[in-house]
Amino acid sequence: MxxxxxxxxxxxxxxxxxxxxxxxxxxxxxxxxxxxxxxxxxxxxxxxxxxxxxxxxxxxxxxxGSKKYTAVGELGKATDTFDSTGKVTEEKPYDWITKEDLENVLQKFTGSIMQVPPIYCALKRDGQRLSTLVKKGEVVEAKPARQVMVYSLTLRSFKPPFLTLDVECGGGFYVRSLVNDIGKELSSCATVLELTRTKQGPxxxxxxxxxxxxxxxxxxxxxxxxxxxxxxxxxPCKKLKMELSEECAMNSEDK
Incomplete structure (x- = not known):
């Protein structure tokens, strides 16, 4: 042939x-x-x-299902996308922040927490992604805070202004929002430089x-x-529901 x-x-x-x-x-x-x-x-x-x-x-x-990430963040700088692809919107000092400060703050973002999704995301309004609407110049309001789950959050390394986090979370969670919120909690600001998903479901x-x-x-x-x-x-969805139920039960007992 x-x-x-x-x-x-x-x-x-x-x-x-x-x-x-x-x-x-x-x-x-x-x-x-x-x-x-x-x-x-x-x-x-x-x-x-x-x-x-x-x-x-x-x-x-x-x-x-649950997922894991390794994220590298930078203190002292914020962007409109909450990561390195966006425009810098704010810069603040961070010199006083210690490793102990960071580890203490991370505890506040573990478990069942409320989180506001970033405007630059895949969530939709009128059938279009919010990120697409923003790029078109339309005024886009942030979505309301919603309940998300953080199973574990640890500080792998801290070499100011850079920090590396290991995160295990549930669906609907945004690591970019997490790093942005951590910066605010430290009376500074922060953005994501690198983000790698290391686990999705199994x-x-x-x-x-x-x-x-x-x-x-x-x-x-x-x-x-x-x-x-x-x-x-x-x-994965069944496993997630079971884990959320267990977490809610634990929170009720703590009260």
Whole structure:
């Protein structure tokens, strides 16, 4: 057969294999790349999305599960987006802040807390993302504070003005808002410089993430084989509801 025919046959076989897949797997999104851009690159390689077949219906419940982040923040500087991509809106001194001050403040942001989402976010008004409306020049009011869950919050390192945090939280939580609020609580200001999600539901960065150099059909097949059994153990949304109920019970007992 000619080279063109061989490639066509291989392409059909690959497409058939891809269409036989169903489930979820985790991919790595590089810094500075949006989720949409990462998915577009994945589609270009696989002609599919991260959730394949029936797996797309499982994405919403997965995103409701617990997640972990490592965040690097900078004291003394605030931006309109609460991270390094935005415009600096405020600068304040931070010289007096000690490691002990930081650790004491972190305790106030652990457990069930109220949090105001950042204006630059994926939340919507009239069907459009707030971040899109802001970029269009429209006046956007911050969403009301809402209850969120922080399971653990620890200070990994502090080298003024930089601090590194490990955060485990529930769905709907914004690390950018957390760092911004920590800065205010310290009578200064702060913004996020780097943010890495290290866990989403049962998927961890170390064990389950598929990096871009392995976005091939064979690697996706292996990743699905590894990841799907994890989802059968306990639905993330169910686990989250149980944890929230336990937390509420504990708070009631404390009162």
């Amino acid at each position: 000619s080279g063109t025919v061989v490639e066509a046959v291989r392409g059909k076989a690959a497409a058939a294999q891809l269409l036989s897949f169903s489930g979820l797997f985790a991919v790595y999104k590089a810094k500075g790349c949006t989720s949409a851009a990462a998915l577009n690159r994945l589609r270009a390689k696989l002609l599919a999305v991260v959730g394949i077949g029936k797996g797309t219906k499982m994405l919403s419940s997965l995103l409701a 998927f961890t960065l170390e064990e389950h993430i598929l990096y871009e150099d392995k976005w091939t059909i064979d690697e996706v097949a292996r990743s699905l084989e590894c990841c799907m059994p994890l989802l059968q153990e306990e639905p």
